[in-house]
Amino acid sequence: MRAFSAPGKALLAGGYLVLDPKYESFVIALSARMHAVVTSVKNPGLKDETNIHIKSSQFNHNEWNYIASKVRGFAPKEIDGKSNPFIEYTIINVCNYFFDIEADDNDITIEIFSDEEYHSKENTKVMKNTYKSFRFHDKDIQDVPKTGLGSSAGLVTVLTTALSSIFCKNLDISQHQHQRLIHNLAQIAHCQAQGKIGSGFDVAAATYGSIVYRRFFPDIISDLPKISTDDLDKYHTALRAVVDNSDWKMTATPTNLPKGFKLIMGDVNTGSETVKLVQKVKSWYNENLPSSLNVYKSIDSNNMKIIKLCQDLHILEKTNPTYYNDLLEGLSKGKIQNFKELQEFQNAVSEIRKNFRLITEQSGADIEPAVQTELLDNCCKLKGVLTGVIPGAGGFDAIALVASQDTDIALETKDLKEFQNVTWMKLRQANCGLSEEDSDHYRDLKSEC
Incomplete structure (x- = not known):
């Protein structure tokens, strides 16, 4: 038995531009994690x-049973007629990659867990043990609102890892080559399951943690042949070549928020359809060139300012600790105007938001809808809060704030009408990406009632 977990994500800087390989983005990994516990036995009858x-x-009803075989190119058949593309494409790609390796066990069970921050907490009960705590829902997963933390990317990443560990007994996700293996397999499966080739920042964060990210070129995945039982060798041979290809032209440079800063996220209990938002923005961009390119250039310039400011603050904390401590105290007390670094950070985010409001107005895509603008503006008036955004594609997903480490957002907003629809999430920046866990920590979950 082995267990693995992967973090959620917040795209702090890089929304929409992350789809283009020429732009960099700033992705924060979150303490909310997806988990997979895998067990296997040898079943002679199979x-x-x-x-x-x-x-x-x-x-409810969140269970799938697949039969897979080499004869069918590992195209899985769900015995109850259910369908889950994220699971199915993960099985297809992991099994085809390890096509020539005979696993010791052929009867595999993988239990998936998600931390409570991924979904609405309405009508739930807490099940816990000494080590872990999870919320159990009384509905099917498709009927439970999500908070936009990247649950599908996390699912595919931990499922890829768990299944790979059956074929690769020495899988060590602390090693770069094994991280890259999991990342590449998960990116392919996630793109196929979505029916499109996305930016991949969510899978990259699930694997590597907080990163400055530049996406891979889409053709590395789009050039894969179709999965077909008529030519079993063609797909797994091409897949092996793509996964093992070190030249994905992608970068995922480790980063994090500077010391003394933290990320705060607030769920507005609505959620957005990212695909529809992206389609509207793409149409707007193509129909409004070259002015739309100038908008993107402005957003990119300010994204890079944020990335550079974080790097500079890391250096400042080490080279001038006295000034840095004064800066943190100034942030805590709401004296942002006294420190140019804080003002520059705040101004960069303001410019990005202004551009996204322009795109919202011109494209009809609710990237920063008026109700979210009002909420973010109110948040930025709170003592200790530097700035705030709707991460990723925007819309009505959870908001993200950058604040002083000692900011107590729940206390500051308690009983204030303008924050009555916000649930502050128990999240923090994650220290790592993909991680192996102690499988015993998932046993004997019991109701806290």
């Missing part, structure tokens, strides 16, 4: 087939 049982008892 002969040349592999039974893969995926379940998540946190949701």
Whole structure:
């Protein structure tokens, strides 16, 4: 038995531009994690087939049973007629990558868990043990609102890792080559499951943690042949070549918020359809060139200012600790105007938001809708809060604030009408990406009632 976890994400700087390989983005990994616990046995009755049982008892009817075999190119068949593309493409790609490796066990069970911050907490009960605590829902997973932290990317990443560990007994996700293996397999499966080739920042953050990210070129995945049982060799041979290709032209440079700063996220309990937002913005961009390119250039310039300011603050904390401590105290007391670094950070985010409001107005895509503008502006008036954004594609997903480490956002907003629809999430910046966990920590979950 082995267990793995991967963090959620918040795209702090880089919304929409992250889709283009020429732009860099700033992605914060979150303490909320997706988990996979894998067990396996040898079942002589299965002969040349592999039974893969995926379940998540946190949701109603959240269970899938697949039969996969080399004869069908590992195209999984769900015995109850259910469909989950994220699970199915993960099985297809992991099994095809390890096509020539005979696993010791052929009856595999993978239990999926998600930390409570990924979904609405309405109508839930807490199940916990000494080590872990999870919320169990009384609905199917598709009927539970999500908060936009990257649950599908986290699912595919931990599922890829758990299944790979059956074929690769020495899998060590602290090693770069094994991280890259998981990342590349998960990126391919996630793109195929979505029916499109996305930016991949969510899978990259799930694997590597907080990063400055530049996406891979889409054709590395789009050039893969179609999965077909008529030519079993063609797909797994091409897949192996793509996954093992070190030249994805992607960068994922480790980073984090400077010392003394923290990320705060607030759920507005609505959520957005990212695909529809992206389609509207793409149409607006193509129909409004070259002025739309100038808008993107302005956003990129300010994104880079944020990345550079974080780097400069890291250096400042070491080279001039006295000034840096004064800066943190100034942020805590709301004296941002006394420190040019804080003003520059705040101004850069303000310019980005202004451009996204322009795109919202011109494209019809609710990147920063008026109600979110009002909420963010109110948040930025709070003592200790430097700035705030709607991360990623924007819309009605959870908001993200950059604040002083000692800011107590729940206390500051308690009983204030303008924050009555916000649930402050128990989140922090994650220290790592993909991680191996102690499988014993998931046993004997019991109701806290």
